Amino acid sequence: MKKIKYSMLTLLGLALVFASCGDQGKSSSNGALSSSAAEKVYVAPGEQDDYYAFLSGGYSGNLTVYGLPSGRMFKEIPVFSQFPTSGYGYSEETKPMLNTSFGFVPWDDSHHPDISQTSGELDGRWIFINGNNTPRIARISLTSFETEEIIEVPNSAGNHSSSFITENTEYVVAGTRFAVPVPQRDMSIKEYKGNFKGALSFISVNPEDGRMDLKFQLLMPGFNYDLSHPGRGKSHGWFFFTTYNTEEANSLLEVNASQNDKDFIAAINWKKIEEYVNNGGGTKMPANYAHNVYDEHTHTATSTMKKEVLTVDPTQVPGAVYFLPTPKSPHGCDVDPTGQYIVGNGKLSADLTVHSFDKMLAAIEGEKFDGEAYGIPILKFEDVLAGQVKSGGLGPLHTEFDDKGNAYTTFFISSEVVKWKVGTWEVIDRKPTYYSVGHLMIPGGNSRKPFGKYVVAMNKITKDRYLPTGPEMEHSAQLYDISGEKMELLYDFPTHGEPHYAAGCPAELLAPKSQKIYRLDENKHPYAALGTNDTRVERKGNEVHVYMSMIRSHFTPDNIEGVKVGDKVYFHITNHEQDFDVPHGFAMIGQNTSELLIMPGQTKTSVWEPKTPGVWPFYCTDFCSALHQEMQGYVRVSPANSNIELSWSLGD
Amino acid sequence: MMKKASILMIIGPLFLLGLYMFPLWNIMLGAPQYPEPLGMNIHIDGIQGVSEFDIQNIDGLNHYIGMRHLPKPEDMWEFSTFPLVIGGMVALGVLIGLLGFFGKVSYKWFLGWFVLMSVLGVLGMYDFNAWMVDYGTNLDPNAIMKLTNPDGSPMSYKPPLFGHAKMLNFDVTSLPHTGGYLMFVGMMLTVVAFFVGKKASQAIN
Numbered sequence: 001m002k003k004i005k006y007s008m009l010t011l012l013g014l015a016l017v018f019a020s021c022g023d024q025g026k027s028s029s030n031g032a033l034s035s036s037a038a039e040k041v042y043v044a045p046g047e048q049d050d051y052y053a054f055l056s057g058g059y060s061g062n063l064t065v066y067g068l069p070s071g072r073m074f075k076e077i078p079v080f081s082q083f084p085t086s087g088y089g090y091s092e093e094t095k096p097m098l099n100t101s102f103g104f105v106p107w108d109d110s111h112h113p114d115i116s117q118t119s120g121e122l123d124g125r126w127i128f129i130n131g132n133n134t135p136r137i138a139r140i141s142l143t144s145f146e147t148e149e150i151i152e153v154p155n156s157a158g159n160h161s162s163s164f165i166t167e168n169t170e171y172v173v174a175g176t177r178f179a180v181p182v183p184q185r186d187m188s189i190k191e192y193k194g195n196f197k198g199a200l201s202f203i204s205v206n207p208e209d210g211r212m213d214l215k216f217q218l219l220m221p222g223f224n225y226d227l228s229h230p231g232r233g234k235s236h237g238w239f240f241f242t243t244y245n246t247e248e249a250n251s252l253l254e255v256n257a258s259q260n261d262k263d264f265i266a267a268i269n270w271k272k273i274e275e276y277v278n279n280g281g282g283t284k285m286p287a288n289y290a291h292n293v294y295d296e297h298t299h300t301a302t303s304t305m306k307k308e309v310l311t312v313d314p315t316q317v318p319g320a321v322y323f324l325p326t327p328k329s330p331h332g333c334d335v336d337p338t339g340q341y342i343v344g345n346g347k348l349s350a351d352l353t354v355h356s357f358d359k360m361l362a363a364i365e366g367e368k369f370d371g372e373a374y375g376i377p378i379l380k381f382e383d384v385l386a387g388q389v390k391s392g393g394l395g396p397l398h399t400e401f402d403d404k405g406n407a408y409t410t411f412f413i414s415s416e417v418v419k420w421k422v423g424t425w426e427v428i429d430r431k432p433t434y435y436s437v438g439h440l441m442i443p444g445g446n447s448r449k450p451f452g453k454y455v456v457a458m459n460k461i462t463k464d465r466y467l468p469t470g471p472e473m474e475h476s477a478q479l480y481d482i483s484g485e486k487m488e489l490l491y492d493f494p495t496h497g498e499p500h501y502a503a504g505c506p507a508e509l510l511a512p513k514s515q516k517i518y519r520l521d522e523n524k525h526p527y528a529a530l531g532t533n534d535t536r537v538e539r540k541g542n543e544v545h546v547y548m549s550m551i552r553s554h555f556t557p558d559n560i561e562g563v564k565v566g567d568k569v570y571f572h573i574t575n576h577e578q579d580f581d582v583p584h585g586f587a588m589i590g591q592n593t594s595e596l597l598i599m600p601g602q603t604k605t606s607v608w609e610p611k612t613p614g615v616w617p618f619y620c621t622d623f624c625s626a627l628h629q630e631m632q633g634y635v636r637v638s639p640a641n642s643n644i645e646l647s648w649s650l651g652d
Numbered sequence: 653m654m655k656k657a658s659i660l661m662i663i664g665p666l667f668l669l670g671l672y673m674f675p676l677w678n679i680m681l682g683a684p685q686y687p688e689p690l691g692m693n694i695h696i697d698g699i700q701g702v703s704e705f706d707i708q709n710i711d712g713l714n715h716y717i718g719m720r721h722l723p724k725p726e727d728m729w730e731f732s733t734f735p736l737v738i739g740g741m742v743a744l745g746v747l748i749g750l751l752g753f754f755g756k757v758s759y760k761w762f763l764g765w766f767v768l769m770s771v772l773g774v775l776g777m778y779d780f781n782a783w784m785v786d787y788g789t790n791l792d793p794n795a796i797m798k799l800t801n802p803d804g805s806p807m808s809y810k811p812p813l814f815g816h817a818k819m820l821n822f823d824v825t826s827l828p829h830t831g832g833y834l835m836f837v838g839m840m841l842t843v844v845a846f847f848v849g850k851k852a853s854q855a856i857n
Binding site (some may be wrong): 517551552577578579580626627 | 688704705708709712716796797
């Protein structure tokens with residue numbers, strides 16, 4: 001009886017809450033609905049999100065980490081761009097990460113992250129992402145959440161149909177958007193047609209440590225290879241690339257590359273090509289591309305220039321490459337969780353074209369070809385077509401899948417997400433996006449095992465979604481609940497840079513193994529001061545090497561004399577903390593570089609070239625402790641002809 | 653019945669062997685910025701961190717208030733003596749049990765062992781408490797933070813011997829650990845052995 005009384009009281013309380021909502025309801029359009037949406041995205045203080053989401057940074061060159069459903073950003077992982085926040089690309093250890101055949105490139109345009117898989121399911125070891133502008137692929141550890149490796153892709157330009165992985169992470173695949181002369185040479189642009197090549201690169205991934213190696217490059221006709229996805233399940237062993245500009249126009253592409261009614265999806269049997277090259281097939285070609293590897297124990301990256309690449313002429317491997325005609329300059333190329341259906345999102349049309357893998361195999365078996373392009377067989381459109389989604393939308397770009405046999409496609413022009421049924425091709429639901437959506441992401445939505453709880457739509461246009469911030473704004477993203485028959489818009493949040501694609505996974509896949517500190521006893525940095533007894537200052541000609549340590553709340557040493565104008569001072573600083581979330585920073589007045597942010601157990605190096613005699617202070621940039629303000633020191637700089645001996649001290 | 657009592661008397665002291673594997677005592681230090689508390693396990697042969705770097709991190713925090721570093725085994729005679737005392741007491745207890753089993757000594761010896769062990773235990777606790785008082789009050793005169801109580805006296809950082817105390821931003825909890833509980837169980841068994849033995853002798857008489 002008592003219980004009932006209490007629940008009656010609760011009901012009464014709720015009624016009051018609703019009643020008071022109703023009073024204010026005039027200002028918000030759908031009070032009750034948005035309050036239930038609010039509950040769904042509310043992660044209370046101290047609670048944690050259910051999913052990780054990794055959004056590419058686009059022109060930021062980096063990768064951002066978010067939580068879903070809250071839309072809170074946790075970290076920006078520097079990948080292709082210098083990052084003064086941590087010193088990435090500024091410290092001596094990380095400068096080699098941004099080395100390329102063009103020299104040091106401090107920026108890129110990051111596009112398509114993809115989490116490593118085992119048997120077609122997310123395994124959470126690494127995440128890969130492509131640099132579009134200066135073709136590169138990066139591998140990021142999902143234990144340290146730091147970039148561990150970057151490999152440049154030769155013979156490529158506009159590394160866009162990248163970086164997608166095969167279902168056991170055998171390869172990370174990178175396709176060129178621009179066709180270019182291979183090898184590069186001085187020639188007339190007008191001679192593009194028939195002469196330029198489109199390189200599709202298969203980069204093997206070592207299952208032990210993730211190390212990448214460019215295994216072979218398939219030199220395809222000079223189309224533009226837009227996006228790609230791996231076959232999975234039954235179609236494992238194949239890779240699919242959308243193409244545009246099969247016209248091979250070299251100018252005013254918006255018109256000249258939009259003339260053919262159909263372009264192609266290129267179907268690549270990479271297992272067949274792998275076998276071909278393993279048996280000595282292919283042609284070695286001189287090349288020059290950088291391979292940059294960060295060693296977690298030396299905390300240092302090294303850059304090696306590679307001088308050769310194995311190329312494969314697709315016409316030399318019969319049965320390995322076919323073209324599937326696909327209408328209207330298809331953009332996204334997406335494969336459903338079963339591996340049976342290949343979706344071509346024809347961006348200039350209203351419809352989606354879905355090809356059947358089984359029908360494709362049957363057509364290949366029956367040799368029913370509709371001619372060829374540069375010696376590559378073209379299959380008949382009708383023979384491979386599984387169905388078309390008559391969406392009523394405009395400008396389909398990308399498709400992701402849930403775990404209930406549904407697909408979700410973004411429409412850029414009509415600015416919406418359309419849900420449709422795989423197999424029957426019927427449209428089930430559509431919801432607007434704000435505005436002009438590019439990619440969308442369902443955690444695991446591009447694997448054999450999607451987690452069909454949320455979809456994130458990443459938009460290209462923001463306009464009035466947030467408080468205005470002048471002409472330049474962050475992009476907007478929307479979060480929808482897709483657990484029911486109809487999609488429900490839950491939340492809208494700004495994203496950093498310009499997210500293209502994203503990848504997500506359940507929190508429990510990564511959270512328990514996220515690294516807390518670097519172990520000091522595993523620090524193999526050649527300039528590390530592992531104990532305070534190792535701290536010292538050494539002169540080698542005009543180079544001065546400071547072996548410094550830091551712990552709450554002081555540097556050892558913190559007074560240095562004997563440095564002269566014209567010296568190049570290397571501060572090699574080791575953080576002696578072994579406690580979670582106690583980084584220290586380092587900054588020197590007037591230094592022509594960024595600060596360093598040094599994690600517990602880590603060593604980083606900063607270079608300073610003092611130009612003026614004086615006594616110059618340095619300090620810790622991270623509010624590390626109650627005595628953070630006291631964490632500071634001085635370097636005395638004397639004229640170049642001074643004969644003051646090097647000396648250093650702490651606390652005397 | 654005396655045989656049963658003697659077997660209990662043999663088993664009881666053997667529980668003390670747990671002290672060689674498990675901590676006798678545990679002190680946990682939690683704070684707002686330490687949602688996963690720092691902790692130390694006090695073994696008979698030294699102090700260990702609950703997590704690998706806890707000792708280093710406790711020392712790091714303690715340096716602000718001028719506390720000395722936590723002692724290494726070689727810094728305190730207790731950590732070399734305690735294992736010998738425990739070993740000796742186990743051997744003695746088992747010997748008494750065996751002699752009781754063969755009727756060479758009376759059940760009163762069982763209580764004798766318990767009383768001796770209790771006296772040693774109280775001495776041990778007294779010593780432990782004295783160390784904590786010294787450690788928590790004998791501070792570096794040049795400490796970074798010199799805090800005083802409302803009455804102006806210097807603040808002490810002596811952890812509680814048993815139970816919970818609030819020290820600055822830290823919640824400090826001090827309780828026996830597995831080894832301590834095993835010792836308690838073992839000692840209780842010897843008391844049971846005494847009473848069982850007493851009953852047996854009364855039955856005979």
